[in-house]
Amino acid sequence: MTSRRIPLVAGNWKMNFDHLEATYFVQQLAWKLRDARFDYKRCEVALMPSFTSLRSVQVLVESDKLRIRYGAQAVSVTSQGAFTGDVSADMIAHLGCSYVIVGHSERRKYHPEDDANIVDQVRAVLAAGMQPILCVGESYEERRKGIELDFAVGQVHDVTRDLSDEEASRLIVAYEPVWAIGTGMVATPQSAQDAAKAIRDDLTATFSTTVGDTVRILYGGSVSSKNAVELIGEPDVDGFLIGGAALKVDELTKICRLTLEATA
Ligand code: PGA
Numbered sequence: 001m002t003s004r005r006i007p008l009v010a011g012n013w014k015m016n017f018d019h020l021e022a023t024y025f026v027q028q029l030a031w032k033l034r035d036a037r038f039d040y041k042r043c044e045v046a047l048m049p050s051f052t053s054l055r056s057v058q059v060l061v062e063s064d065k066l067r068i069r070y071g072a073q074a075v076s077v078t079s080q081g082a083f084t085g086d087v088s089a090d091m092i093a094h095l096g097c098s099y100v101i102v103g104h105s106e107r108r109k110y111h112p113e114d115d116a117n118i119v120d121q122v123r124a125v126l127a128a129g130m131q132p133i134l135c136v137g138e139s140y141e142e143r144r145k146g147i148e149l150d151f152a153v154g155q156v157h158d159v160t161r162d163l164s165d166e167e168a169s170r171l172i173v174a175y176e177p178v179w180a181i182g183t184g185m186v187a188t189p190q191s192a193q194d195a196a197k198a199i200r201d202d203l204t205a206t207f208s209t210t211v212g213d214t215v216r217i218l219y220g221g222s223v224s225s226k227n228a229v230e231l232i233g234e235p236d237v238d239g240f241l242i243g244g245a246a247l248k249v250d251e252l253t254k255i256c257r258l259t260l261e262a263t264a
């Protein structure tokens with residue numbers, strides 16, 4: 001690694017918190033991080049609420065000039081029209097979002113999101129000026145067969161190979177082994193590093209050293225304050241995508257602080 005990328009701690013709230021709970025949480029987190037003199041320039045913090053909370057979070061962040069960023073959990077591949085229930089990338093961007101999670105394993109499982117659809121989501125997010133957080137990762141079955149690295153690298157490769165260098169450099173990848181999500185079973189730091197390194201090497205080979213050095217690769221899957229320090233200690237792990245632990249404000253504050261301290 002030529003330069004340390006700014007770590008990103010991102011909370012994926014999934015289908016939790018209404019807009020009142022969401023704004024209360026953001027306020028609490030901001031206060032706790034302010035009390036800890038948190039340096040947002042050296043560690044980004046982001047939350048991904050439900051669509052219904054984004055406007056409320058935006059108003060709070062803008063009125064209180066908070067440094068916390070936010071984004072959405074999914075996006076439509078079309079820009080407008082007769083697509084009942086869908087939300088376009090422009091609508092999300094106009095709410096001040098920095099990020100959109102794309103291809104989370106729960107979306108791949110419960111919605112018809114295949115690679116072709118995920119490519120279009122990535123493009124839609126990039127075209128609207130935001131950064132996609134592209135989720136990849138093997139199931140228990142692939143790990144058992146010993147093909148987890150090829151699988152995760154292949155998922156990134158298939159979705160990103162037709163992007164320009166400039167587009168690829170704005171990607172964020174979240175390596176989230178499916179067996180680790182919400183299970184309490186966390187990948188070892190070494191296997192998180194192996195996957196992040198393999199994905200980075202492929203980005204370098206497909207695009208350029210600059211792209212490989214720039215793209216942040218997060219780890220996700222049962223991250224907590226107990227395992228965050230070891231994981232962030234790995235050279236190619238640039239932060240976290242956090243589900244369960246991001247629903248508890250003290251725990252999330254702790255993970256943010258530990259991540260900052262460990263990368264200082
Ligand atoms: P978890 O979820 O932290 O609860 O395992 C992670 C995710 O789904 O992004």
